[in-house]
Amino acid sequence: MKKTTITLSLIATLTMSVSASGGLMDKAKKAGLQPIPEDKTALFKLTDNPKNPVTDKKVELGKKLYFDPRLSKSGLISCNTCHNLATGGVDGVGPATGHMWRHNPHHLNSPTVYNAVFAKRQFWDGRSPDVEDQAQGPMQASPEMAATKEHVEKVVRSMPEYVKEFQEAYNDPKFVPTFKDVADVIGDFERTLVTPSRYDDYLNGNENALSKEEKEGLKVFIDKGCASCHNGVALGGSMQPFPVAKPYKYANVGDFKGDKNGMVKVPTLRNILETRPYFHNGAVWSIEEAIKIMGETQLGTTISDEEAMKIKAFFGALTGKKPYVRYPMLPASNDKTPKPNLK
């Protein structure tokens, strides 16, 4: 008898939950939240770059170069050093730290590479339009990989295996890879780094993909206005004024002021529970604190501890499935390969 009661009660709860969240799903869509498409063709359309078409060969080659520390001046730092695929696509430290242990001069934090393809702009000041263009930056930045274009080209051209892979990828037996080509195939690889999550399953129509707590969190997230910036497939990725309502609490960490109009790129919230520390200057380690600061700074509203906990629960559903990455075995350097320079 008791068992039956519990079962009936459970069914009642589930039914309520379903009808309530049916409204929530519409609400989420109206707020501009969009899923990663389930359909592979639709996803490819969203992630491909007609100017730099994604092909299997370019992705595989780009993966090798993404992991190759020899592209850096020291030979020690690869794209993956700061955008580590093992740890949410980030380095987990405050300021990005690179060549000679130099920190980013503005104390800027490395954003995640996962789902970067969905962002409208790249870099915290949005100066770059896409991942291919972005990839050219860190290779040359003196506190990051500190290489020159010539260094990168010499390294890649010194290894016949790389040259052959470029020639095959571009279907041209005389192809000589340039710095831009290196960034392009790295960009192709990055375009595959998307992480569908239960949140996407939900927006794609699966009512049961989110728990009751996560749905409550999503509702608070929308009601508080978070989705006014964190929207689209990227849950961010556009340029927005910052700060809006109140000064940023940790503005003293670094001297970053955004682009020339004071606009700052909204970071994606996908995998946010894996990408501490938070904000452009990596000043905040607690997601609850980050949520509350955003309420004050951007929305001019107070987010209570309870509401922050609910939003955090929702964020749990944004942790996505990472693509399968076979760790690449790279071609051996040889007498023609520039020697690393640790200074």
Add this chain to the structure above:
Amino acid sequence: MKKTTITLSLIATLTMSVSASGGLMDKAKKAGLQPIPEDKTALFKLTDNPKNPVTDKKVELGKKLYFDPRLSKSGLISCNTCHNLATGGVDGVGPATGHMWRHNPHHLNSPTVYNAVFAKRQFWDGRSPDVEDQAQGPMQASPEMAATKEHVEKVVRSMPEYVKEFQEAYNDPKFVPTFKDVADVIGDFERTLVTPSRYDDYLNGNENALSKEEKEGLKVFIDKGCASCHNGVALGGSMQPFPVAKPYKYANVGDFKGDKNGMVKVPTLRNILETRPYFHNGAVWSIEEAIKIMGETQLGTTISDEEAMKIKAFFGALTGKKPYVRYPMLPASNDKTPKPNLK
């Protein structure tokens, strides 16, 4: 007619080559050269450690920790930073370079992790008996990962996924991983990093596994006396006096003098064409030069350019097949995880 002649001549050459190298195979075995066993049971016997038995669960966990930079003080340096599985198991720079860009104080070069399990001693001064014991060193060394035992334990214990994996690997639901356990499972992973090559196929009985040039190189290698130190499955890995016949040409790079008896660990020659620069202080970038210096310094003999080229050809056959490594996705750090310290 011409074709027939060429074919017959080819057969004659092949026959000569086979009979000549039959003698060579015996000669190699008599010189103490041993293959990685083809038989999996025999290989496991050779690589397992009864005090730290290799199991699938421990290997998988050890792989994660091998790639986890959060074990380091800065959160930026993992075992794989200096012993990069993508680049022959080494970092490809002169002196090992770690925390705060510090270099190894003796200008010591990072040895390859591939096939380290076959070495009788670990570290250039041989102070460590096995890979488990070795793994404890770099985690704590201030110019490497610069962590304390407590830091490593706090990091690992802060993530429930890691604790659960240890509990499952050790079949003990109350298991609390210690620093030693972390090093042990990393050691287990390293025990799987063996790279069978065509050289092994040859010593395992396949006469045709080596080319004519490689066989000639192997013969020169033995005749010159190289195998007196570079022998066993490791093609090295024992402690030997250094230098023997003549002072080492680049002794001024660093101040390393070996162990208390002036003995230095003989590096493995497996994958040697992938592990520039050479010698304990990484002073030599050309394998031909390295071969000739070894002749002078250790064997008191001159190795001609031609002989060095032959030996180099043989070394090509030592480039082995690397194990398949799926890049691990690591558990997310959380509020209990110690924050990285870049200083």
